[in-house]
Amino acid sequence: MSTAGKVIKSKAAVAYGFKKPLVIEVVEVAPPKAREIRVKVYASGICHTDDHALKGGMASLNFPVILGHEGAGVVESVGEGVFKVQPGDHVILLCSPMCMKCKACLHEDSNFCEKNDVGKNVGLMHDKTTRFSIKGKMIHNFMSTSTFTEYTVVDEFAICKIDKAAPLDQVCLIGCGFATGFGTVLNTAKVKPGSSCVIFGLGGIGMSAVMACKIAGATKIIGVDINPEKFPKAKELGCTECVNPKDHSKPIDEVITEKTNGGADYGFECIGNVDMMVSMIKSTNYAFGSATIIGVPAFTDRLPLDVMWLLTGRTLQGAFLGDYKAPLDFPKLVNELLAGKIDLNALVSFRLPFEDINKGFDLMRNGKAVRTVLLMK
The missing domain is CATH 3.40.50.720 (NAD(P)-binding Rossmann-like Domain)
Incomplete structure (x- = not known):
């Protein structure tokens, strides 16, 4: 049965405050609105930036929030006006999206879009709302992506389409680290x-x-x-x-x-x-x-x-x-992986089930992992 247009119940790791363990919750993920995309996340790396946020290292962070910004998955459904991808396409989620229209995006030496959420940490979609909720309470997103969840919704400029042959548990690392x-x-x-x-x-x-x-x-x-x-x-x-x-x-x-x-x-x-x-x-x-x-x-x-x-x-x-222009350059990096020119698997120390996310953070904090990748069912 198609889930398009419907609210999906999804397991997610929710952060409720600084320096607190993440809590696996069942959240509601609303369908995408116009120019939005809902993605089934298959793999997400645990990055120091996620821990940086949890420790209070960012200027602002709104709780509760679903962290994670290094993910890859498959498009589940699209909102009105989305033409760059369709359901079934494989994508990397972009923690530093690019609209490719603003002055910063168009400058040949810049990859930092005026419209992304990096440094602002508002944790909302472009329409200033969120697609995540739990028992009617709003949950914020993180770095335009929120990959510590089985399903996420992103604005159209926060994904890039990639070759379906690429292993998602490796190419997720291209999203950041x-x-x-x-x-x-x-x-x-x-x-x-x-x-x-x-x-x-x-x-x-x-x-x-x-x-x-x-x-x-x-x-x-x-x-x-x-x-x-x-x-x-x-x-x-x-x-x-x-x-x-x-x-x-x-x-x-x-x-x-x-x-x-x-x-x-x-x-x-x-x-x-x-x-x-x-x-x-x-x-x-x-x-x-x-x-x-x-x-x-x-x-x-x-x-x-x-x-x-x-x-x-x-x-x-x-x-x-x-300094990559992610929408243009990340698919090229995926192609280099498929051609054997780069070895992302060498960076993966552990692959853990999503429910073991706090263990993954401990491995990172204790210097036991180059990268731990969470696998969603």
Whole structure:
């Protein structure tokens, strides 16, 4: 029996407050309105940004809310005026959607749409309502997607259609972590062959950056992390060396500077820690180093900046979602996966049933997982 046009009861992980475990609830998911799409979510990665939100690291977050923003699934139904997809199409949900009409979207160097919810965290559809409810009470969405649920409803600009041959439990990672780390190396920093790179933080984003540095032809790739259990995987993916700051008596930037004969050509901070951002900047060559911030700090944190770090010739920049224009570029990444050019499966440490979501968060917090992927029935 078709569910189109009807309210669907769906299992969802609902967050009721900061620093509280997620609660599996049965929620009601209303049908899509005009220019909206309802998606059956099949796989969702657990990203540090979800935990960042739960810990209060964002400027605002409205509860109750269904988190999750790294998902892939199949279109269940579409609202009036939707032509880009139809029921049965496979899609990646876009946590940083692009309308492809505003000034930011149309700029060749931008991938940040004026209409998305990143940084605003309103948690509503474009018409300022929500499609989630429980016992008549409104539930907010998250980053235009909300993937910690069996069914979600998104505005039309928050999906991209992909090849049906692609494994959803892998391509979900393109929705955030993989694209962020991989794209920042190739699109933002534009790492050159024969160069030296240092990556601070070997989680999902950092490991993706390592993969990209190897593909770009970097000959020295140093991974920095305080968890040595991550080092074997990092070396498998491309690190030529891994360094634990706790093993050294001198500051880690001095260690890296010595190992790279004056500082790395490229540095990437993938943690969201302002102290590590400083260390990463200082680890790059003072005359020509490129330092890129990827990690998201708490909204109250501030980066202390010595202007001389830049006046000597360094460049400092940030990147969001790897500078990919998601609607255009994500399908291309899926095609590269299918062609065997990238290996997303190497980033998946665990696949867990959706009901074990809190276990998945614990694995991430304890440094046991590069990425845990939740599988919905």
